[in-house]
Amino acid sequence: MSMQALNRLVARSIIDPTVLQSFGAGRIGDVLADLKFSPEMRRSLSSLQAESWCEFAVQAYRIVQAAEEPVVRIQLPSPMEGLLNEGRADQEQVA
Numbered sequence: 001m002s003m004q005a006l007n008r009l010v011a012r013s014i015i016d017p018t019v020l021q022s023f024g025a026g027r028i029g030d031v032l033a034d035l036k037f038s039p040e041m042r043r044s045l046s047s048l049q050a051e052s053w054c055e056f057a058v059q060a061y062r063i064v065q066a067a068e069e070p071v072v073r074i075q076l077p078s079p080m081e082g083l084l085n086e087g088r089a090d091q092e093q094v095a
Contacts, residue, residue, distance in 0.1 A: 002064045005035040010057055023053050041067060 009031065013019040022031045029046035037045065044063055050056035 002041050005037050006064045
């Protein structure tokens with residue numbers, strides 16, 4: 001969820017000048033409160049020290065990405081398993 005909130009923040013910064021103004025004034029936490037960041041993530045992002053908005057966005061991306069749980073992917077067997085006869089020599093084969 002945090003990555004979606006970060007995407008919204010960056011997209012909002014393109015069309016809403018108050019995001020960059022808040023960042024420049026050191027009040028980015030006010031903007032982060034409007035988005036669906038967890039309280040811990042909001043504190044982490046608010047405490048970032050960056051010279052520019054671009055630098056802030058890159059650092060924020062790294063923090064959010066590190067905090068995100070990896071997506072569980074389906075583990076499928078390799079197609080090669082059906083071609084290998086190892087361990088199956090004692091089984092009957094049907095044509």
